Amino acid sequence: MLQIKLLTDDEQHARICEDYWRQDERGEFVLKVEEIAASHGMKQQDVPKFVKKNAFVWRQDIFCVQCKKAYLYTSRAQYKEKYRFRNQVCAACIEAERRDINEKKKSLILDMRRNAQKGKIDLSSFGLTSKIFLLSTIKALIDQTNTKIEPLRSHPACTLSPDPDYDKIILNHLIGNYMLLVGVGTRLDAIEINENEHYNVNIDRCEYELAYSYGQISNVIEDLLNDSTINNLKRSSEFSYLCRECQLYECLAFLKITLEDYKLHLSLGEKTRLVLNQCLEDFSVAQVCNFIWRAVKDDAIYHMRCPIDKRQAANSTINNISRNMERALANNWDVIPLHRNHNLPQSALSHFIFDMLLGSRDGGFERPLHELLS
Numbered sequence: 001m002l003q004i005k006l007l008t009d010d011e012q013h014a015r016i017c018e019d020y021w022r023q024d025e026r027g028e029f030v031l032k033v034e035e036i037a038a039s040h041g042m043k044q045q046d047v048p049k050f051v052k053k054n055a056f057v058w059r060q061d062i063f064c065v066q067c068k069k070a071y072l073y074t075s076r077a078q079y080k081e082k083y084r085f086r087n088q089v090c091a092a093c094i095e096a097e098r099r100d101i102n103e104k105k106k107s108l109i110l111d112m113r114r115n116a117q118k119g120k121i122d123l124s125s126f127g128l129t130s131k132i133f134l135l136s137t138i139k140a141l142i143d144q145t146n147t148k149i150e151p152l153r154s155h156p157a158c159t160l161s162p163d164p165d166y167d168k169i170i171l172n173h174l175i176g177n178y179m180l181l182v183g184v185g186t187r188l189d190a191i192e193i194n195e196n197e198h199y200n201v202n203i204d205r206c207e208y209e210l211a212y213s214y215g216q217i218s219n220v221i222e223d224l225l226n227d228s229t230i231n232n233l234k235r236s237s238e239f240s241y242l243c244r245e246c247q248l249y250e251c252l253a254f255l256k257i258t259l260e261d262y263k264l265h266l267s268l269g270e271k272t273r274l275v276l277n278q279c280l281e282d283f284s285v286a287q288v289c290n291f292i293w294r295a296v297k298d299d300a301i302y303h304m305r306c307p308i309d310k311r312q313a314a315n316s317t318i319n320n321i322s323r324n325m326e327r328a329l330a331n332n333w334d335v336i337p338l339h340r341n342h343n344l345p346q347s348a349l350s351h352f353i354f355d356m357l358l359g360s361r362d363g364g365f366e367r368p369l370h371e372l373l374s
């Protein structure tokens with residue numbers, strides 16, 4: 001079964017190798033290494049090194065399932081492990097496959113870039129939301145050389161927007177509108193290709209390039225930051241929707257972090273958004289955080305005293321937030337605003353909207369929207 005290939009023409013050298021690999025009918029090695037050393041006048045520790053250089057062996061029944069080439073062994077220790085290789089793919093095939101997948105990924109990136117170049121439209125024809133998303137992303141993620149947008153994943157939470165879900169909405173918007181091109185330097189592990197050749201791009205792990213020149217982008221900034229645009233902004237329903245959305249995600253992020261602190265679970269659905277939006281009609285994010293914090297804390301205490309399903313406790317959180325708000329409105333309470341949680345600093349989006357456009361220092365957190373837009 002064992003096949004040997006000698007790499008030497010010297011007869012004595014060949015004998016050493018043959019002695020080393022000789023097996024009896026049960027497949028046991030006939031000679032001990034020390035016996036081989038003694039009979040050829042060698043040091044015991046030199047024998048395996050010598051044989052490794054001058055011969056290798058293989059078995060026809062243990063081969064790579066892909067290329068069908070037999071595995072090669074150069075030492076007894078390797079050979080003893082031979083059954084580990086049965087039904088396996090060899091290193092060369094794995095490497096070839098990896099190269100093949102990487103080539104596919106590279107051509108996928110090039111395709112995406114070509115599509116983006118083809119679909120690109122003039123920057124000035126985009127609406128307010130697109131422009132604000134683009135400028136906030138540049139502010140948050142541009143690299144030191146001002147040439148590329150770094151992967152979102154390599155930045156801490158709240159760098160771009162208040163919440164990771166919102167971050168992805170923003171990036172998807174910019175990619176979908178061909179405002180960002182997937183960068184050629186994107187790490188290939190950001191793209192997954194499955195067996196059916198379907199691919200999945202992890203947008204938070206890609207790097208990007210801007211589809212527009214700095215000159216074009218500066219024009220947009222100038223346009224947005226002039227006094228007449230800012231006055232009109234306050235009357236724009238698109239802008240007020242964007243402000244509200246940013247505030248809503250501030251509240252959602254705070255709700256998630258508070259639930260985590262109390263180890264409660266909540267699937268954040270439409271009702272959550274509805275209740276938080278109702279709160280934001282009259283109150284600032286800082287005040288809504290107070291409603292949220294009280295509701296979660298009360299539920300956690302209730303849950304400790306009276307063990308019910310944690311999911312049920314968290315669902316009652318939303319009702320509690322709503323009740324807290326209704327009571328505060330009915331009694332005209334002065335709701336104490338909370339400070340920002342240190343894990344949820346102000347994001348680039350919030351800074352751009354509330355500080356730069358509306359001229360209020362972290363106003364999106366500190367003040368109710370109706371006050372900021374009046």
Ligand SMILES: [Zn+2]
Nearest residue numbers: 064067090093
């Ligand atoms: Zn192979």
